């Protein structure tokens with residue numbers, strides 16, 4: 557294996573996503589033709605018990621409760637921040653002020669003004685910054701992108717993009733920060749899941765020019781995990797109906813974000829339909845790509861994809877990828893782009909795309925509250 561350049565990484569927030577990312581680094585040997593290798597050198601989390609898991613990673617010799625110590629560590633070149641949304645702006649700007657590159661978690665600030673201030677900080681700092689969104693790295697998503705980019709959809713008809721899960725159906729599930737507007741954001745589920753729905757459409761240039769949104773709440777009270785009850789005031793489901801332009805034609809586009817979708821477990825999907833061709837992909841059937849073709853007959857063709865990820869691995873081509881692979885693919889994309897070696901492959905969501913997603917969510921919130929169609933600038 558050719559020598560790889562090692563990049564020192566620090567993680568702020570060692571919860572669900574902090575550990576997922578650390579484990580993707582630990583399996584980096586799976587990637588081939590990779591010029592860079594992340595080395596986790598530092599982790600910061602307010603909770604000392606969370607830090608103990610990182611003792612199992614030999615390179616991670618700095619484990620601290622105060623993230624300022626991580627930022628002061630010269631061995632840290634890139635910082636991944638995975639903390640509640642109310643902390644994004646402060647921590648992201650602190651990372652940039654410390655002269656580090658940033659891999660930010662979505663939604664990139666608690667609301668649109670915060671996202672805009674972060675973007676201004678990114679531009680001023682000149683640091684390399686991307687936002688987390690892993691599902692477009694799936695082979696099915698990449699094939700959908702290829703089909704659309706070929707440009708033979710015919711008359712474009714509709715776009716549907718979304719992310720569903722169902723864990724909030726259980727009223728006995730304890731409340732956490734994602735169920736409270738103060739920490740998740742007034743946009744609720746759109747902040748939690750919206751980047752997943754927005755990333756591919758925005759990458760294809762499909763930002764809605766106006767939206768009409770329907771938002772709804774589920775259980776407004778849950779156990780607080782300490783023997784009491786906690787109020788849950790976030791929007792749990794969001795349907796954002798929009799209009800976008802493909803060529804000269806105005807096309808309807810719906811983004812769906814749901815935490816109350818019966819039976820769904822981290823289900824990401826994209827559908828693009830035209831009069832001549834169309835494509836459907838849904839992680840509920842992670843290998844299955846469906847392609848529509850109109851000839852003498854109309855066909856929905858179905859194929860089972862293998863491991864055709866954007867970044868090559870040792871994994872057999874007929875095997876199927878999962879969430880952990882996507883997190884690794886996304887980081888491969890981040891690190892090679894940072895080295896200027898993306899070479900036409902799919903890259904991570906940009907700060908501009910993150911702000912554009914917030915513009916849509918902000919308009920959607922206003923649309924719901926006023927029951928009107930809201931135009932975007």
Ligand SMILES: NC(=O)c1ccc[n+]([C@@H]2O[C@H](COP(=O)([O-])OP(=O)(O)OC[C@H]3O[C@@H](n4cnc5c(N)ncnc54)[C@H](O)[C@@H]3O)[C@@H](O)[C@H]2O)c1
Pocket residue numbers: 568569570571572573574600601602603606621623637638639640641643661662663688689690747748
């Ligand atoms: N890309 C994805 O698929 C995906 C999935 C889940 C969550 N997320 C995003 O990741 C981020 C974190 O979500 P999570 O599910 O990992 O949350 P989590 O609650 O599991 O973890 C957050 C961690 O941050 C720590 N923390 C809080 N304040 C801190 C501070 N000041 N300094 C250091 N540590 C601090 C907490 O102790 C906790 O361990 C959010 O932005 C969320 O939207 C992304």
